Amino acid sequence: MSALLSVEHVGVRFGGLVAIADLHFDVNPGEIVSLIGPNGAGKTTAFNVMTGFLRPSQGEVRFRGTSLAGLPPHEITRLGLARTFQRTSVFPDDTVFDNVMIGLHRQGSLMSRAPLLDTLLGRGGANERRLRERAAALLERVGLAGRSNEKAGSLAYGEQRLVGVALALATEPAMLLLDEPVSGMNASETRVFVRLIRQIRDSGVTLLLVEHDMPLVMDVSDRIVVLNYGRLIAEGPPAAIRADPAVIEAYLGQGSAARHAGAGAREAEHA
């Protein structure tokens, strides 16, 4: 089976700062893969490289065998690779419904050869109706149908994440990158979201997830890729990752090591 997305020896440097040293992994069609690591490990940077918001200093990303090098974000989306954002996942001044209508931009252009001309001549009515139906269906799918007419910026943080997912799904992706999708959600919202993630996968969309919620990651992932200081330190199924000494050290070991060092320093002061 050939990989859907391959990250091939990608490195990102900002001046002297190494955000990603050398990242290399594949995602296969139909998988749910999670990218985890402590804060500052380079996860979001990796997302930005994959979706064209950031140019890597080395290496390249291939999607369905096509190199994404030099492609702007909107063209990568058109290839079928969509993403959500960690912080700003909505168009805040528009209603939830209009948010999804904006997200259906690409579908609108597929319906007509000269959309701008159609607009000026008032011929777009039928297409608009179809887009509105799709927007309603998408909101139903993510469970926001009841919020259609509210301003997206006024929704609770967790609901804004869902709008972000609806926007990404509106582009009809083959693969979806979710950047901390459950941050700001409570436990029951998270449970519902897990169901949504599975549903999305079952509809044929491959998923790559950046997430800090470890129970969720262990629950939904087929495979986990662990980053630390811009380096891949482990890769494998959840059970193997849970037992991996390198991962445990990255998450716990340094913290306890620092505590030990701190205690040592205090003792030295007293002496």
Next chain:
Amino acid sequence: MTRLAPLALLAALAALPLGLGTDPYLLNALITTGILTIGAMSLNLLLGFTGQLSLGHVAFFGIGAYVSALASLGFEVEVGFGLRVVHEPWPAAVGLVLGTLAAGACGYLIGRLSFRVRGAYFVIVTISFAEVVRLVALNWVELTQGPLALTNIPAVTLGLPGLGYWTLKTKAQNYYLVLAVGTLCYLVIGRLVGSRFGRAMRGLKENESLAMSVGINATRTLTVAAVISAAMAGAAGGLYAHYLRIIDPDVFLFATTVTMVIMVVAGGKGTLMGPVVGGLIFGLLPVLLRPVMAPEAQWIVYGLILIAILFAMPKGIVPGLRALGARRRPASPVLEVNPAVQR
């Protein structure tokens, strides 16, 4: 009611000359106000809907005016290497179309630039562009007569073969021409804004990264918006040239851009009716103030009224009135939003 307001305004404006008779002073004020209002509507397409402030908008207006005037006057210039370009006069209506197209082409250049420069940098680029164009108009005397002005610009002749032709010499005729072009621009902007293209503009304005991530091509969208906006400003400039029948490099004055910005911001940027309401108020305000106070006081009052409007309705008149209307109708469920969250 909000749907009927534009129609009611159009009907009132169409009936206005009948009521005023043919008082040339008032008609003249209405025509220049109308022309500036078209400019304000075009500026609103960029400022209100894409969020890009073009402080050189008068450049498109002036280019429309000069191209339209020169096309209908004819010219003969030396372009270097011993080449001479001779242009025979064309009908004024053709000039208007050419002026519109030329301004649109310049809008394309500025729009492409916006790919690289946004925000404050875009503002500076547009100001510089307007200044460069003004200096060309001032100094390329062989083509533009420089400060001596282009005079005797023909009035617009409209008509169809077989039906007859009318040359728009009277003020009332010009008034209706401006009203027709203004209505057309309003309809075009209305269609655009309510469409997929309008949603792409809004998306880019509200959250550019997110908009790009759903497949919206930022450069293309901003370029198309700039072309349409510039073309409309150019059409307004062409109307101006053929109405006044004389233009000089002062059509590129920065103050004209400022007036258009005031009209848009006071009326309500990002709304269809905002620039029209703002345009009528701030276009006609000097006319209303003139008989009642000294010239020095007029501009002070003008400024005070602007401040008062923006103090009472920070988002502009049209959104302000809309909010008032929503408050009066308690029957419709209004979502209570914490203003801090809303922002």
